[in-house]
Amino acid sequence: MYNPNKLKASIEAFHSELTEIRRDIHTHPEHAYKEHRTAALVAERLKAYGVDEVHTGVGGTGVVGVIKGSRAGARNVGLRADMDCLAMSEETKLPWASKNIGYMHACGHDGHTTMLLGAAKYLAKTRNFSGNVYCVFQPAEEGQAGAKAMLDDGLLERFPIHAFYGLHNAPWVPLGKMAVRNGAMMAAADRIEIVVEGKGGHGGMPQFSADPILAAGHVLTAIQSIASRNVDPADSVVVSVCGIEGGVMNTYNVIPRQVRMVGTVRTYRKETQALVKQKLELIVANTCAALGCTGSVEFMNGYPATINHKREAELSADVGREVFGPDNVITEIFPNTGGEDFAFFLEAVPGAYIWVGQKTDTSFPIHHSCYDFDDRIIPSGAGLLAAIAERELVS
Ligand SMILES: [Zn+2]
Ligand SMILES: [Zn+2]
Structure with a gap:
């Protein structure tokens, strides 16, 4: 009993x-x-x-x-x-x-x-x-x-x-x-890696390069629109960039060739996860293109x-x-x-x-x-x- x-x-x-x-x-x-x-x-x-x-x-x-x-x-x-x-x-x-x-x-x-x-x-x-x-x-x-x-x-x-x-x-x-x-x-816990490729050059003469740091800054801001503009307000999503790497800190006038960002995406629904992945790819590629760079995202599925x-x-x-x-x-x-x-x-x-x-x-x-x-x-x-x-x- x-x-x-x-x-x-x-x-x-x-x-x-x-x-x-x-x-x-x-x-x-x-x-x-x-x-x-x-x-x-x-x-x-x-x-x-x-x-x-x-x-x-x-x-x-x-x-x-x-x-x-x-x-x-x-x-x-x-x-x-x-x-x-x-x-x-x-x-x-x-x-x-x-x-x-x-x-x-x-x-x-x-x-x-x-x-x-x-x-x-x-x-x-x-x-x-x-x-x-x-x-x-x-x-x-x-x-x-x-x-x-x-x-x-x-x-x-x-x-x-x-x-x-x-x-x-x-x-x-x-x-x-x-x-x-x-x-x-x-939540599903996925990892992202964003790579922004530009053209390095002299920081004092930016017109001769394509600045991946500027493009990365725009990407960083733009991807926050996924949560606020694309996902249903009653649903939830987190897109966090938790690490940025680019340039050297002991020179003051060198535009680097590449910036790398790593972060995490959290979602509860497979549809939302797919939407975030698609929007990330679009925003990264197009924001970078508009600023003369190229950008790519690797989306690594973690735990569902x-x-x-x-x-x-x-x-x-x-x-x-x-x-x-x-x-x-x-x-x-x-x-x-x-x-x-x-x-x-x-x-x-x-x-x-x-x-x-x-x-x-x-x-x-x-x-x-x-x-x-x-x-x-x-x-x-x-x-x-x-x-x-x-x-x-x-x-
Ligand atoms: Zn734990
Ligand atoms: Zn635990």
């Missing part, structure tokens, strides 16, 4: 053990596809918890734990955690701060891994569901598409998942609350938008009200323009991605050198994952 109160009490009982695990992973952060120690720890814990099968090396360093329900069933649920850290230095000065210099769990993936271990321990002990639960611990969420690597390695063929759930700690959602919405949760499926988003919110309390589930929330590779899973199977709040007066944002995952959210996060699995696979 599905009993959320019993479930919450069981998971609370693991809180100190899980906190220890979380801090241990935090002390030993590992970067994309190098999560060897973390993967070994996960596999060892899963076996100790009595998980039926533990598969390692899926999509590089990924681990999948299979937990069979007490009854046969036609449906299986996937629960996902990410294991990788960021290549940045930690400044928290906490007793459990990183010992791997230059690397840090600044996005809380140490906490996600721990919460999924907590859910696995509970589910392996109680087996109060039908079918299978697949606990998916993925590598390389930060920019290197570990989710896609697992899919390319046959994740869904080997482990047929009918509904896939993942969560992320959210220092922008109050502690004690969670947020989930139908539709977009995170993370789009929750309706049924799974609603089920997550329902279960969340039981785990977090009836007033602690936020469904009226804007999507976020960050990127997330859980998007690849949601393109392949139905599912939902959930934010678990950890915002307090003293919390730091993710990717900040003083950030730390808040251990107080471990039981509710682990409980949410376990309860979703039980609710999905109730027979």
Whole structure:
């Protein structure tokens, strides 16, 4: 029988053990596809918890734990955690701060891994569901598409998942609350590189050259018209140029031959993404041509938008009200323009991605050198994952 109160009490009982695990992973952060120690720890814990099968090396360093329900069933649920850290230095000065210099769990993936271990321990002990639960611990969420690597390695063929759930700690959602919405949760995160070619020459005699710095300046301004003039005001888009390179700084009178700009584009809809790409090409080529230069854009697709499926988003919110309390589930929330590779899973199977709040007066944002995952959210996060699995696979 599905009993959320019993479930919450069981998971609370693991809180100190899980906190220890979380801090241990935090002390030993590992970067994309190098999560060897973390993967070994996960596999060892899963076996100790009595998980039926533990598969390692899926999509590089990924681990999948299979937990069979007490009854046969036609449906299986996937629960996902990410294991990788960021290549940045930690400044928290906490007793459990990183010992791997230059690397840090600044996005809380140490906490996600721990919460999924907590859910696995509970589910392996109680087996109060039908079918299978697949606990998916993925590598390389930060920019290197570990989710896609697992899919390319046959994740869904080997482990047929009918509904896939993942969560992320959210220092922008109050502690004690969670947020989930139908539709977009995170944006598609694409990269752009714009190259403006001119003709170098003497800065004092510009009539004999074609100035790529002037053309780049016009391009920079003109591409902001995509958001304000081309995209539906009710839709959202970000076009940011984040780096410009051109000329030399120790001469004052040389017009360079080339200027290079790099940046990012964020969209929620494939149509908008295609529109931005097309407008960028037009604006860059024509603005540069008008100023005697040539311009090109390379548009590099990154993670797709993370789009929750309706049924799974609603089920997550329902279960969340039981785990977090009836007033602690936020469904009226804007999507976020960050990127997330859980998007690849949601393109392949139905599912939902959930934010678990950890915002307090003293919390730091993710990717900040003083950030730390808040251990107080471990039981509710682990409980949410376990309860979703039980609710999905109730027979
Ligand atoms: Zn991150
Ligand atoms: Zn993250």
